[in-house]
Amino acid sequence: MLPDRLALALIGCGGMGRRHLRGLACLAASSFSNVDLVTVCDVNRDNASLAAIEAADLLGRRPRIYADVEAMVRELGADLQAASVTTDAASHHTVALACLDLGLHLLCEKPLALTVRGCRLIMDAAKRTGKIVSVAENYRHDPINRLARALIDDGAIGTPRLMIETNIGGKNAIAITPWRHMKHAGTIVVDAGIHYADILRYYLGEVRAIYGEVRLHEKIRYNTGSAGPGGFYARWSADFPAQIEATGEDALYALLSFGNGAVGHWIDDHAGHGQPARARQVFGSEGSLDCPGDRNGRPIALHLDDGLVISQGILDHAPHYRLDPLAAELFGGERVWSYQLEFNDIDARLLALEYHELGACVAAGAQPEVTAEEGLADLALTYAPFESHRLGRAVSLAEVANGDVDAYQREIDVQLGLAAGDMTTR
Numbered sequence: 221m222l223p224d225r226l227a228l229a230l231i232g233c234g235g236m237g238r239r240h241l242r243g244l245a246c247l248a249a250s251s252f253s254n255v256d257l258v259t260v261c262d263v264n265r266d267n268a269s270l271a272a273i274e275a276a277d278l279l280g281r282r283p284r285i286y287a288d289v290e291a292m293v294r295e296l297g298a299d300l301q302a303a304s305v306t307t308d309a310a311s312h313h314t315v316a317l318a319c320l321d322l323g324l325h326l327l328c329e330k331p332l333a334l335t336v337r338g339c340r341l342i343m344d345a346a347k348r349t350g351k352i353v354s355v356a357e358n359y360r361h362d363p364i365n366r367l368a369r370a371l372i373d374d375g376a377i378g379t380p381r382l383m384i385e386t387n388i389g390g391k392n393a394i395a396i397t398p399w400r401h402m403k404h405a406g407t408i409v410v411d412a413g414i415h416y417a418d419i420l421r422y423y424l425g426e427v428r429a430i431y432g433e434v435r436l437h438e439k440i441r442y443n444t445g446s447a448g449p450g451g452f453y454a455r456w457s458a459d460f461p462a463q464i465e466a467t468g469e470d471a472l473y474a475l476l477s478f479g480n481g482a483v484g485h486w487i488d489d490h491a492g493h494g495q496p497a498r499a500r501q502v503f504g505s506e507g508s509l510d511c512p513g514d515r516n517g518r519p520i521a522l523h524l525d526d527g528l529v530i531s532q533g534i535l536d537h538a539p540h541y542r543l544d545p546l547a548a549e550l551f552g553g554e555r556v557w558s559y560q561l562e563f564n565d566i567d568a569r570l571l572a573l574e575y576h577e578l579g580a581c582v583a584a585g586a587q588p589e590v591t592a593e594e595g596l597a598d599l600a601l602t603y604a605p606f607e608s609h610r611l612g613r614a615v616s617l618a619e620v621a622n623g624d625v626d627a628y629q630r631e632i633d634v635q636l637g638l639a640a641g642d643m644t645t646r
């Protein structure tokens with residue numbers, strides 16, 4: 221008989237692992253609780269112990285602690301059905317492949333792996349083992365992004381013509397952790413940029429071709445002692461070096477051609493000085509959307525030729541918009557058009573949705589919304605500007621996704637043991 225509750229291991233107890241604990245607690249407190257945290261695992265025992273203490277506090281039950289995935293699965297056996305991978309990006313493929321081969325379903329933080337080759341290995345392993353892989357793309361679960369997508373699908377702005385996604389700021393500060401500035405560990409443009417790749421694809425569908433340029437503007441990054449998103453990194457940031465030498469790009473500038481004929485203009489610049497900039501706009505044949513970004517609950521502005529709709533009236537333009545029952549419970553209704561919550565409360569709610577979906581998919585034998593294939597496409601779109609820059613020409617998403625174009629990523633694959641020769645041994 222299929223279990224109605226999913227026994228889960230959390231692998232990776234750094235900043236995001238701690239945030240996932242809040243997501244699990246949020247789900248546990250809801251009417252749709254379907255996941256039990258059984259154990260935490262981290263190669264850094266101090267981090268695992270801290271997570272276990274926090275879990276006991278948040279969930280009322282102290283999970284077991286492991287430092288090694290194989291030992292954990294061997295000991296817990298059938299008491300464990302799934303794992304959540306919240307390790308740093310360069311280790312995702314190693315951890316995910318081990319979990320799948322040991323019989324666990326997966327929720328894996330983005331990026332699914334650090335390179336397209338890594339993603340492909342995970343995708344193949346999911347098929348081979350018949351296990352579910354869900355990629356944790358939390359931004360698209362934000363009710364405001366659900367509403368934006370419904371407005372587009374319901375024709376509120378007519379035929380979409382142009383999407384602008386802009387994110388500029390960051391100066392020369394270390395962005396969250398030092399590894400986010402290292403080419404072989406997952407540069408900030410890949411680590412953060414992939415969220416926007418996912419949003420671009422979620423809003424307007426598949427991208428056909430991309431022309432892009434990337435830059436490494438700030439070669440030295442400084443420790444500003446930032447506690448990171450939600451304040452969860454304060455424990456570690458004091459021990460980061462005062463400055464680091466960056467090896468990975470910190471800015472991406474790209475022009476996209478969507479399959480539906482629309483054009484995308486995408487800037488993800490984490491080295492911006494002066495006035496920071498954020499924009500997410502969609503222009504269509506009958507109007508435009510000005511979207512507030514992610515995890516802030518602010519309303520979307522719908523601009524029509526005869527006026528501006530920025531209130532509840534926007535719902536009249538999205539008749540098919542409905543949140544899932546858990547999202548409706550957590551955000552205050554099934555047709556939410558704005559909400560007011562603190563960042564950490566929003567974050568936990570979005571993570572709760574991801575965990576609930578995994579539990580429901582395992583119980584029903586269904587596939588999640590963001591499968592390994594979707595995660596791979598998101599990563600291919602993120603690397604497309606890098607590959608385009610390297611080749612000096614536009615690239616198709618297909619040739620990046622299928623690995624025909626990979627000159628930029630090859631060095632990372634070699635470093636991670638994923639290059640062509642290495643892969644035959646897997």
Ligand SMILES: NC(=O)c1ccc[n+]([C@@H]2O[C@H](COP(=O)([O-])OP(=O)(O)OC[C@H]3O[C@@H](n4cnc5c(N)ncnc54)[C@H](O)[C@@H]3O)[C@@H](O)[C@H]2O)c1
Nearest residue numbers: 232233234235236262263264267306307308309311329330
């Ligand atoms: N969706 C979001 O909003 C969001 C935000 C932040 C981070 N993330 C993602 O979460 C992941 C983790 O990021 P982070 O900021 O928490 O990193 P981090 O460096 O703070 O933590 C990573 C943890 O993983 C552990 N680890 C590394 N290799 C391991 C292995 N093989 N087995 C077990 N543990 C291992 C490390 O010891 C560390 O405790 C990344 O993929 C990142 O992109 C997502």
